[in-house]
Amino acid sequence: MSAFKTVRGMRDFLPEEAKIMRYIEEKARKTAKLYGYKEIITPVVESYELVAAKAGEEVRARMYAFEDLGGRKVALRPEFTASVARLVATTMRNEPKPLRLFCVGSLYRYDEPQKGRFREFWQSNFELMGSEKPEADAEVLLLTNTLMRTVGLKNYTFKIGHVGVLRGILSSESLKEETQNHVMQLMDKKQHEEALGIVKEAGASEKCLKTMQRLVSLRGSNIANILGEMEKLVREYEAASEAVKNLGEILRLVKESGEKLDITIDAGFARGLEYYTGMIFEVYTPELDIALAGGGRYDKLVELFGGEPTPAVGVAHGIDRIMLAMQEQRTSLTTVEEKRVMVIPVNEGLINEALKISEMLRNEGIAVETEVMRRRVTKALEDADRRGISHVIIVGERELKEEAVILRDMQKKEQNEVKIKELAEKLNLSGA
């Protein structure tokens, strides 16, 4: 039956994992609420042209693209930002700014499957539209920190860079945008030699090459030092100098917010998507070599999609990757294990009574599983024990005559006769 399994790169989440996924999603939604982001839902199927526009060569080549039955070229979204920018450029174009939008869902890329990297993956995505100010960038860093902390992760670090530094230099040297994109793609893959080769080929000056060379090896967590070095290196490039100053402003605001973020600046940092124009960042934990989150500033995308010029900054958090990091760190969820009740009729004639009692308890908000296999009571009790049921209600003729049932505490292995009308109260009083 080999056909009947998941497609390569796709996966199922069984109950234990699905629970963690929904837990992270809930924390992301809570974070959205705390920072004033409103949720929207955009489709998985988008026009190819939209999602390809600024995805970058890497992502573009790995999209799930196909023709629908009407002959439209479509693609499964490989990321959220293009969809949100589309919405802000069209339907939501008249919404007052700043516009804070949140979405969560699944995304698709035909990557080679490996640890933490699947072809269907899940993200929560935050976009802050309309502000070009460094406090907007700081907010996106801070909310990401809040989410990582809230799910219970430890030792996560922010890797931060600024696309404006490298692009600023390349623009001063009059490199075409296409060439710049190619250089940034190679930088993203840490192919610094190759990237510098392209820059040289494109006719950049010796000074440019030297500056680039030094930038790509410049990183560290002494923020003042690294920023100082960057400033010196790019002194003769105006746009790049502005970028360094902007990065400094953002990091100052983050620091002065009082939140303690563990930050490494990486001057040669680039990301695969082509739309970034300013600060970019990723989040890592020591246990995994893939980013748990990534984002940055993209001031031109809404405009590209036909909207008003709209500066924007955003972040995507990899929900399944965060789950993996939590599993590696053995993070425990802060949910309360709730009472689980099972109702067992002693014979077939009492199934209706069992259903009735089950419904009554559910209407009181108590989680109830009704025995639906018509097993003998002893057998059903064994099953309840294996499933971690906390309380069993046994519905028998004799007790029913007195409008009562047997209530069994599975942990304490004690049982008592309880009036049906007192069941909900009794269950609510007893511990889980």
Added chain:
Amino acid sequence: MSAFKTVRGMRDFLPEEAKIMRYIEEKARKTAKLYGYKEIITPVVESYELVAAKAGEEVRARMYAFEDLGGRKVALRPEFTASVARLVATTMRNEPKPLRLFCVGSLYRYDEPQKGRFREFWQSNFELMGSEKPEADAEVLLLTNTLMRTVGLKNYTFKIGHVGVLRGILSSESLKEETQNHVMQLMDKKQHEEALGIVKEAGASEKCLKTMQRLVSLRGSNIANILGEMEKLVREYEAASEAVKNLGEILRLVKESGEKLDITIDAGFARGLEYYTGMIFEVYTPELDIALAGGGRYDKLVELFGGEPTPAVGVAHGIDRIMLAMQEQRTSLTTVEEKRVMVIPVNEGLINEALKISEMLRNEGIAVETEVMRRRVTKALEDADRRGISHVIIVGERELKEEAVILRDMQKKEQNEVKIKELAEKLNLSGA
């Protein structure tokens, strides 16, 4: 910029609608918990062979099917049940029965877009695996009722039938499964004449045709009457008689559960999916002519996918359709409108303080939007008013010297100086 819009049949949910969608999803998850269903997450992209196997001709022809970059024939899932049955036939094959599984997500069919019918739609899906007993069928009806009631819908009705009645007759007349499927497809589309034509052509007896004819026009909400009529009509068909008896048992248990379901029996009722073997049902409200939910028993599917013979019954609730029904009925959500606070620095030099206060309040669980546009206070206040912000915190030099800020109640239009360390308490005490 015509390319940059949603693909035909796809849609965006703006914040107001996304809120209702998530509200229904949350109620579905709560229902799952109340009835002991555990959540799983299965992929949107499945093998074509899997989802096509028992989808029925209608659905099969409208699937989003394509080859992935590795040349695999895949499809976007048109429904959940095949995926859940796959999982139960493979990874979860050794889980003890009954197995109660829940999932929620988006599905894809290339239908002609119309009111309430989009090409991407959303469902919550419940499957009860392992019990052939009528109490299992009753449970699925009851939990559907709980969900509909919990979201606040009024006047919804259950349309209930049993595939075993018609199929029982057709099997007695030795009609091939393929022919039966064709007949059921036509019945589903209410093309009764055409369906009977096929039955006649296949060589069925005069008695069969007459029985079928009378069955397809037999429906009503006097359950005892309709069941009695059905029983009489199919008396000479053993399997069909068993089916009527089974339907009667299910409906008796539902009735005796104490929940008041508004039920219509439709003896000629069929559903598009081919895998149903027993009771089938749909839920309607008077405002819409599309079903809000649909489900039934499918005892052969897990086996077909290579698993142990596993009787099963399930239901899918159309989340976006339920939303539409709620909008038609003007159902109000039972969520509490929460306090929304905005923090505004009076000048650029105080942005860091504004961020710090914002973070402090969020750490106390208060939802805060920080001013990130560097607008003048009057302008920012106007904006806060328009957005329905309940409280504004104005961060100024003078108050800061005394470790205080201005707290403005936007409804009452009152403002006071408040110590920063007392802010959270003050905000928590004041009404939303």
